[in-house]
Amino acid sequence: MSNTFTAKIWVLGDDIDTDIILPTEYLALKSVEDMKPYAFSPLRPELAGLIQPGDMIVAGKNFGCGSSREQAPEVVKALGISCIVAKSYARIFFRNAINNGLLLIENQELRDVVTEGELAKVTPGEKIEYMGKTYEIANLPDNLMEILNAGGLVKAMRKRNGLD
Amino acid sequence: MGHTLIEKVFGRKVGREVKPGDIITVDVDWCMIDDIMAPFAISKFEEMGFSKVWDPNKVVLIYDHFVPATQVDDSRHFRVADAFAEKYGVKNVHRTDGICHQLMTEAGYVKPGDIAFGTDSHTVTYGCVGAFSTGIGYTEMAGILGTGQLWVKVPESIKVVVDGTLPKNVTSKDVILRVIGDLTASGATYQSLEFSGSCIENMSVASRMTMSNMAVEAGAKCGIFVPDQKTCDYCNIDYSDEIKELYPDEDAVYSRVLHYQAEDLVPVMACPSLVDNIKPVSEIKGTKVDEVFLGSCTNGRLEDLQLAAKILKGKHVAPYLKFIVTPASRKIYLEALRDGTLEILSDAGAIITTPGCGLCCGRAGGILSDHEVVVATNNRNFLGRMGTSKVQIYLASPASAAATAIAGEITEAPLDLF
Numbered sequence: 001m002s003n004t005f006t007a008k009i010w011v012l013g014d015d016i017d018t019d020i021i022l023p024t025e026y027l028a029l030k031s032v033e034d035m036k037p038y039a040f041s042p043l044r045p046e047l048a049g050l051i052q053p054g055d056m057i058v059a060g061k062n063f064g065c066g067s068s069r070e071q072a073p074e075v076v077k078a079l080g081i082s083c084i085v086a087k088s089y090a091r092i093f094f095r096n097a098i099n100n101g102l103l104l105i106e107n108q109e110l111r112d113v114v115t116e117g118e119l120a121k122v123t124p125g126e127k128i129e130y131m132g133k134t135y136e137i138a139n140l141p142d143n144l145m146e147i148l149n150a151g152g153l154v155k156a157m158r159k160r161n162g163l164d
Numbered sequence: 165m166g167h168t169l170i171e172k173v174f175g176r177k178v179g180r181e182v183k184p185g186d187i188i189t190v191d192v193d194w195c196m197i198d199d200i201m202a203p204f205a206i207s208k209f210e211e212m213g214f215s216k217v218w219d220p221n222k223v224v225l226i227y228d229h230f231v232p233a234t235q236v237d238d239s240r241h242f243r244v245a246d247a248f249a250e251k252y253g254v255k256n257v258h259r260t261d262g263i264c265h266q267l268m269t270e271a272g273y274v275k276p277g278d279i280a281f282g283t284d285s286h287t288v289t290y291g292c293v294g295a296f297s298t299g300i301g302y303t304e305m306a307g308i309l310g311t312g313q314l315w316v317k318v319p320e321s322i323k324v325v326v327d328g329t330l331p332k333n334v335t336s337k338d339v340i341l342r343v344i345g346d347l348t349a350s351g352a353t354y355q356s357l358e359f360s361g362s363c364i365e366n367m368s369v370a371s372r373m374t375m376s377n378m379a380v381e382a383g384a385k386c387g388i389f390v391p392d393q394k395t396c397d398y399c400n401i402d403y404s405d406e407i408k409e410l411y412p413d414e415d416a417v418y419s420r421v422l423h424y425q426a427e428d429l430v431p432v433m434a435c436p437s438l439v440d441n442i443k444p445v446s447e448i449k450g451t452k453v454d455e456v457f458l459g460s461c462t463n464g465r466l467e468d469l470q471l472a473a474k475i476l477k478g479k480h481v482a483p484y485l486k487f488i489v490t491p492a493s494r495k496i497y498l499e500a501l502r503d504g505t506l507e508i509l510s511d512a513g514a515i516i517t518t519p520g521c522g523l524c525c526g527r528a529g530g531i532l533s534d535h536e537v538v539v540a541t542n543n544r545n546f547l548g549r550m551g552t553s554k555v556q557i558y559l560a561s562p563a564s565a566a567a568t569a570i571a572g573e574i575t576e577a578p579l580d581l582f
Contacts, residue, residue: 015349015350015438017546017547019544019546019547019548019549020546020547020548023526023548024525024526024527024549025526025527027200028200028230028235028237028238028240028241030237042547042548042553043547043553061350062349062350062353062383065349065350065383066285066544066546067284067285067299068201068282068283068284068285068287068299068300068301069200069201069301070201070301070302070303071204073301088350088353089353090350090353090383091353091354091383091385092285092298092299092300092301095300095301095304096300096301096303096304099301099303099304100303141187143315153303153304153307154208154211154212154303154306157212157213157214157306157307157310157311158211158212161212161213161214161310162213163213
């Protein structure tokens with residue numbers, strides 16, 4: 001997880017709930033690919049079409065609050081989002097994201113200083129560099145790093161079952 | 165140092181003392197999979213390469229969000245889940261019995277001290293009987309189906325004490341809304357809400373369910389009550405010595421303590437579009453309302469329907485207003501049918517629907533349009549939850565909902581009605 005990458009920033013607010021990330025009416029579409037155009041649609045209907053693979057989201061507190069729908073982190077991952085940096089996460093979203101190999105970073109300061117469309121340089125587990133300033137970030141607990149490093153929970157279980 | 169209730173529940177499961185922050189692996193007593201998530205959990209389970217379910221008797225499949233189907237692809241979920249149940253020997257399948265969170269205790273699955281996970285965030289509801297229960301994603305559920313285990317971080321606890329007697333137009337819904345307003349939507353994130361006090365002790369299990377159900381709206385991992393005689397009667401079990409051990413120690417350590425005097429509480433609503441935007445009903449009185457919804461896993465129980473019927477008896481809902489009533493389960497539907505509650509509600513102009521998640525998750529009858537206002541007894545008023553993102557959702561108690569339905573505008577139930 002020491003691969004540094006540079007990403008374009010999309011800025012969202014506090015309490016971005018899972019009904020905003022993906023409304024209930026799209027949960028039963030057959031694949032995550034089908035769901036992609038509707039991500040964030042109640043709040044910003046144009047956003048899903050503008051996000052490019054490799055971009056990042058910077059948000060406020062309690063990101064992913066609400067339902068347990070795993071389609072929420074899956075659709076964010078499918079849009080190609082490289083990581084989310086938020087002040088805090090709702091717990092189910094947090095677990096679901098890790099289980100799908102989506103990198104989550106907790107940082108209190110970045111949201112209040114960033115401008116949408118600007119670039120940030122991310123070194124997972126270490127730091128984020130933005131506009132010449134460095135923001136330190138913490139590593140995840142070991143059991144979560146194991147799942148992330150395996151590439152998500154499905155791959156970790158396949159390994160356990162002797163399949164990969 | 166003493167332990168909180170949730171520490172005792174986990175400690176007993178793993179056979180040693182635990183403290184907040186410990187990461188433990190627990191054996192799962194129950195897992196609940198709802199119809200929306202079933203196909204996803206099943207496909208992950210097969211992708212993981214498991215050849216059998218760890219214990220089919222501990223798996224409960226419940227079809228509720230899509231019952232009856234409202235979109236042409238919905239029934240695919242039932243077919244996929246039915247095929248899974250058949251293949252792996254899962255016998256606990258509820259196809260039309262009601263909402264998952266009502267059934268998991270009502271149908272006799274979850275008991276005090278149990279550990280349960282479900283593919284829906286309101287799985288926290290089973291804290292009403294002194295169990296640990298919480299929502300997870302479908303990938304983790306797939307892992308449990310194969311292994312019977314999951315890791316949990318032992319949470320810190322927030323103690324919520326409510327003493328005294330509630331005013332007659334204030335229900336447990338008003339209490340939990342007030343708590344969420346004070347904690348904020350993220351104020352209990354990763355933590356356990358532990359409810360106690362004389363008001364809580366005097367509450368029915370049904371009223372407690374309303375509170376544990378909404379614990380997640382403050383971000384909590386669970387909302388748990390000390391199991392007592394009433395709990396055991398509800399669960400149809402003996403109030404055994406083992407269950408009596410499930411209480412918090414005097415010297416347990418809490419991250420925060422909130423204390424309420426019940427007599428001071430007033431009817432409140434969560435105003436658009438945040439669950440923690442709590443205002444006294446008196447402050448928003450007079451807001452015109454297009455629809456009222458009484459139902460959901462939060463407030464679709466017999467006592468909720470009976471309370472509404474008491475207020476609506478001999479009256480009629482406002483002429484243009486739609487009043488939708490959805491009992492939480494078939495059992496409740498039948499009880500309300502037999503005791504005359506449904507007749508009173510229907511006479512008052514209610515549209516009574518089949519038990520299920522219905523309108524709460526924005527998929528069934530009663531969907532609203534731009535700028536319409538709904539007063540609803542469910543648990544979320546997020547943008548777009550019950551129709552378009554311009555619908556205004558106010559979350560309320562059954563008493564306030566019934567009074568509002570008559571007036572056609574937001575109002576609280578007058579005390580002299582009782």
